[in-house]
Amino acid sequence: MQKTIYISPIMDTFIDSYLKNKNFSNQTHYFLGHFKSATKYRILLKFDLSSLPKNCNIINAKLTLFCIRNDYMEQENTFSIHPITKNWNYKNVNYLNQPKYDKSRKIQTKINCHLWEPISWDITEYAREWLKNPRKNFGIMIKAENEKDKASLLGLCSQRHNNKDWRPKLEITFTIKEKREIYLKPIPKIAIVTPQFFEWDGNRCLFGGGERYLIDLAKLLQKLGYEVDVFQPSIYEEWERIYKGIKIKGIGNPGFHQDFFIRLNKMFYQITKNYDYHIYFNMDVTYPHVFPNSICISHGIWWDSSERQWWRSKLWYSRLFQSINAVDLLVSVDTNTINWLNAVNPNLKCKKVYIPNYVDLETFKPSKTEPINKKYIKILYPRRLHPGRGWTVCKNVAVELVNEYDNIIFSFAGRGDKQSEKHMKIFASKHPRIEYTWYEMNEMYKAYKDADIVLIPSLYSEGTSLSLLEGMACGKPIIAGLVGGLTDLIIHGYNGYLIEINKENLKNAIIKLINNPELRKDMGKNARKISEHFSKKIWEERWKKIILQQFPIN
Template identity: 30%
Template sequence: MSKVGILTHSFADAYNGRLDRIFGGGLERYIFNLCGVIREMGAEPEVHQLSFQGDFDRAVEGIRVKGYACTHSVRETFGRMSREAEGRLIYSSQMWTMLDYRPGSLGICHGINWDEPRIDGAPKEAVRQAIQHALSELTMIVTVDSHFLTYCRSACRYDDREKVRLIPNAVDTDIFAPAGERANYGELRVLFPRRISVERGIVPMMLAADRLLDAYPQAVIEFAGETIGGDPLCEAFRIWLDRHPEQDRLLHRVYPFGQVAEAYRRADIAVIPSVFSEGTSYACLEALSCGIPVVASQVGGLNDLILNGYNGLLVHPGEQELADAIGRLIEDADLRLRMGARARETALAFGEDEWRAKWRAVLTTFLAHTHAAV
């Protein structure tokens, strides 16, 4: 059986030393789903990832995962992965870094992560050069949203228009389905289904939560996302939760992949307030599929999913606009219902069957050219 190596910075939870589980982020879920498609094609996937826990080699959810101690630069560590991985290679992250790609390999861009306005021009030019290098060296780059495609067309030079292939992220609309009538006992639940990190907008969300809890006594706010042990922002988040005067209306829970739909079914409003580095958000798609109106920031792939005033509200990624938009939905039950119905309709256009079919088409060609592998 032929092998396909997927190279990435994260899959097993090396952040928290929990190598027996997959870290609960969108990148990791994408890789897990892609491994399923690779197996459907008759090949065996293996994941190769950066590790700050030293080298490791183990099975996680039935997938062989090898960790490579990142004792040198990312480029050097990815170079070691490329040399040691067997079979064809898919580079599933770090495209913004100048890497030494194995000839005949694929790349995946999960969203632009250099769209922070405060980053100076020189680092952004270095990213452009790294992307140009990837376009020159890789057989194809799959992008999960239209923004990377537009970036490549506007900032880079390449002759083959098929070099960058758009395959938007998808959602299982059977698993993520509306809950029907909810017994909420007078509460109204606002869900933040994201990792606790700067780019995912945790700071404006915490500040907005302060305003909302003060203004709406029926509001309960749930944070459903991973934390990283030792991270200063995650520690500040925990302190904020523990010492908040309304802590009985603040919840934090980390859901395994198979249980995350429960969080959406209990929610009335979902909030995706990313500040930068956002692709076609799984969390946004899942909320839409469950028939929940979404308040989202005007960042990255969220603009591909939310039509302002139709299936949700788009806002500038700041706490005041965020709190105002959430408050508008809290106060207007009819608006929540109308947007929720349209949200479900939107999600049906992003079903997993089409995503799998598009990836099978890419992999059919990719796996047929085994002579290109080293």
């Protein structure tokens, strides 16, 4: 099995022939070369290879330094690396007491116009010797090959530079000798923690996009050969449920504080230590503890409104960045989240990958035949009953439109909490041609069957909506909010409209489509074409690649 690791130096500094007695171990940079044919600069580095397996075979060892200054770019200069042969201390070393080095052995690289880019040396032979005999690892000295009559000056970033990506590093690729014994390893176990699948009393599932995503991901993991358990908050008492072959456990009070499920996180950390791998289904369940080699899923930015006063506070930022920084891999369903993280905190260590949401193209597809002499134009809101999803503004627009147009039906198809569902039933009963229903996960395709226009009027807290993708796959024109990951899916005027959601904008966009059946038809065809790039099969292949890399099964 081949692996690659990156090692930082345990000692690093440079020495100066002009300031012979001075130690430079606290500098954020090194100088290297021969300045004006007078001052010599040399770099001293030492790397500890004890983190490598003793039985490994080093294939390649590449030393990389980042160049931020080059005074003689018009000429080619050669720089050599020599093995140091005596002990030294980076805190007190200077030009006068510098350690001895082996002049007969050297690894060279040629530098000319390098600037604001990394410089590399292949020091594989040295690394192999250090691994074989750590006692002979005294580090390396880097110097200009010609220190007598040729000027050459470089500035390079040290271990103390603010930009972590520019610090010196030793990249080692190695293989591990595999044991010949054949044995069967137990099925690897994956623990997933989520803020909610069932309501916290364990009696009801909300059947939203997030819940469907969780089940589809768990099913994929099982198909790949993993055992999967899901953990979520519970109230009153702990409970255990089975949903479509997935075990879901309620493990107690969530300890919610300013967006983060702190007690849930701590309980998950305690009771799943014997699991092989861990997935944090939302970013808000990652604080304060994160398992090594874990995956976190971002379903979109949820703090892009003024709904809660603590959003974007100093404490909130601190918790978010601490937890995300501890995650090994962040899978984001949209580009919006990745762009925001890169802009606000570019030094986050976690790897980021974009895997957009998906749709089952065999289940969600256009009707084979169009209804003849259809009496009504049906406008569908296939979302959870939540203000952030645009539910409230949709209701207001629905009331006005059914009063102004006698040829439309407004359909709300989605679940909410018990109060919201009760309200929606009463609301629909009071307004002719406004209807309310909801579907089980495996029957959601029925909602789109006779719809003519699909609304995804999110105000905030949105990724790449499953409902939007389902509507597109069914060949429906979409009206969507200009928010979150929806901009990854809609090309304004091609497969739908992207608008800033308010009552006037939403109403006007709907009226345009009501009055233009050909536009509805063209947008619907385009929507289906785009949806084919977000198929469930593509999503599964992307996830499969990530899972097998991140969570080795053998």
